[in-house]
Amino acid sequence: MTAQQAITPAHKYRNNDKAVGVGNAFWDSSERNGLAGIVAELDNGVLRTAEGHEFVNFTCCSYLDLDSHPKVIEGAIAALRQYGVLDHCIPRSRVQIPALLELEASLSELFRAEVVSAISAGVASAGLLPLIASGHLGNGIRPLMLFDKNCHVSLAGAKPACADETEIATCEHHDIDFIEDMCKRYERVCYVVDGSDSLGGYAPVLELARLQEKYGLLAYYDDSHSLSAYGKRGIGYVRSHSPVLDERTITVATLNKAFGTSGAAIMLDGYPKATLRVIERFAGALCYSQPMNTAAVGASLASADIHRTEELATLQGRLQANIKLFDSYLKTNHIGTEYPIRVIPFSDDAVIDAGRRVFEAGFYVSPVFFPIVARGTAGLRVMLRAGQTSLQVRDLCAVLAEVGASRVRVLNELSKEAS
Numbered sequence: 456m457t458a459q460q461a462i463t464p465a466h467k468y469r470n471n472d473k474a475v476g477v478g479n480a481f482w483d484s485s486e487r488n489g490l491a492g493i494v495a496e497l498d499n500g501v502l503r504t505a506e507g508h509e510f511v512n513f514t515c516c517s518y519l520d521l522d523s524h525p526k527v528i529e530g531a532i533a534a535l536r537q538y539g540v541l542d543h544c545i546p547r548s549r550v551q552i553p554a555l556l557e558l559e560a561s562l563s564e565l566f567r568a569e570v571v572s573a574i575s576a577g578v579a580s581a582g583l584l585p586l587i588a589s590g591h592l593g594n595g596i597r598p599l600m601l602f603d604k605n606c607h608v609s610l611a612g613a614k615p616a617c618a619d620e621t622e623i624a625t626c627e628h629h630d631i632d633f634i635e636d637m638c639k640r641y642e643r644v645c646y647v648v649d650g651s652d653s654l655g656g657y658a659p660v661l662e663l664a665r666l667q668e669k670y671g672l673l674a675y676y677d678d679s680h681s682l683s684a685y686g687k688r689g690i691g692y693v694r695s696h697s698p699v700l701d702e703r704t705i706t707v708a709t710l711n712k713a714f715g716t717s718g719a720a721i722m723l724d725g726y727p728k729a730t731l732r733v734i735e736r737f738a739g740a741l742c743y744s745q746p747m748n749t750a751a752v753g754a755s756l757a758s759a760d761i762h763r764t765e766e767l768a769t770l771q772g773r774l775q776a777n778i779k780l781f782d783s784y785l786k787t788n789h790i791g792t793e794y795p796i797r798v799i800p801f802s803d804d805a806v807i808d809a810g811r812r813v814f815e816a817g818f819y820v821s822p823v824f825f826p827i828v829a830r831g832t833a834g835l836r837v838m839l840r841a842g843q844t845s846l847q848v849r850d851l852c853a854v855l856a857e858v859g860a861s862r863v864r865v866l867n868e869l870s871k872e873a874s
């Protein structure tokens with residue numbers, strides 16, 4: 456028998472040994488402590504397990520609770536009835552029913568952009584980023600693909616595919632000086648970053664706009680956490696702040712968070728029809744896999760209609776009221792921001808036990824740890840929503856104050872109401 460060759464992986468842009476090796480132990484521990492693998496039914500804002508444990512979810516990204524809005528549910532059903540098919544299976548570039556076109560027209564008007572839909576934001580980025588890397592989505596020049604160190608896994612996951620098309624670099628979080636240096640050195644740079652971070656905070660869109668104007672920087676934003684929750688008609692953080700809304704700014708956002716449905720919106724400006732065709736034909740799964748199905752389209756049309764009414768501002772107002780209420784009780788690093796996420800820091804050793812105690816008291820807040828977040832930044836992640844009651848927010852804060860006694864500053868008298 457000839458000696459068989461062992462493979463030495465390059466591990467230039469991903470390393471499963473490391474991710475699984477470190478991350479899986481935390482997942483196992485989360486599951487052993489009842490904080491992962493939970494199965495529960497939703498009933499009027501409260502989740503109930505088969506064993507009868509009731510809890511309020513404080514880690515749900517449906518920030519405006521539109522996912523259970525009666526009009527959204529009805530929209531899904533009505534579209535199925537109207538079009539009579541869930542998903543007519545053939546690439547949309549060949550044959551499609553009018554449903555998606557209707558939705559894209561609606562979202563384009565709503566967000567004042569040319570919107571292309573995708574089944575998810577993850578699928579959109581996996582398809583778009585390699586096309587940007589090769590210059591086919593952009594101005595024809597292969598850019599240096601510069602990934603923010605903290606960018607979402609759905610963005611970082613595209614590095615190996617981009618690396619086969621161009622050069623890749625990773626920069627420190629929001630390191631404007633470094634980005635500018637790269638702009639001076641390379642003919643073209645594309646900076647890939649979250650518009651709104653999953654641990655709180657927003658991208659420095661104004662500083663980036665300066666680099667866009669000066670060097671033609673292409674900014675690729677994933678604004679999934681702020682669509683609908685932020686801005687007039689829910690236009691999101693990036694598009695309500697960036698003065699550069701042309702072909703130098705590309706924004707993707709999931710429709711699965713505050714928008715309350717399923718799918719994703721790719722928001723483009725100034726690209727010719729030919730480029731849109733290239734996206735449809737070559738952007739990875741966008742060209743060969745299923746598009747948003749009819750139920751998702753109908754739900755999304757209904758959600759878009761809600762975005763055009765006063766109700767959206769009312770829901771955004773309730774969300775902000777809950778955020779302010781939380782901040783009135785507990786001091787976190789994100790105090791005072793309009794962002795719906797707060798993190799109570801814990802050490803890797805303590806975070807799961809803390810999460811278990813909060814869960815037992817009737818609230819789910821997710822323990823986050825490496826590789827979900829950078830090493831040394833573990834904590835309990837709290838997400839506020841429009842639909843949580845003041846009493847629920849207050850009671851959660853009381854429990855967090857107790858569990859995190861030494862780690863979180865209590866600003867206001869708190870004791871859990873006997874409810």
Ligand SMILES: *Cc1c(COP(=O)(O)O)cnc(C)c1O
Binds near residue numbers: 577
């Ligand atoms: C939640 C999230 C996603 C995932 O969106 P899908 O549409 O479910 O793929 C992608 N990017 C960011 C920044 C997110 O927060």
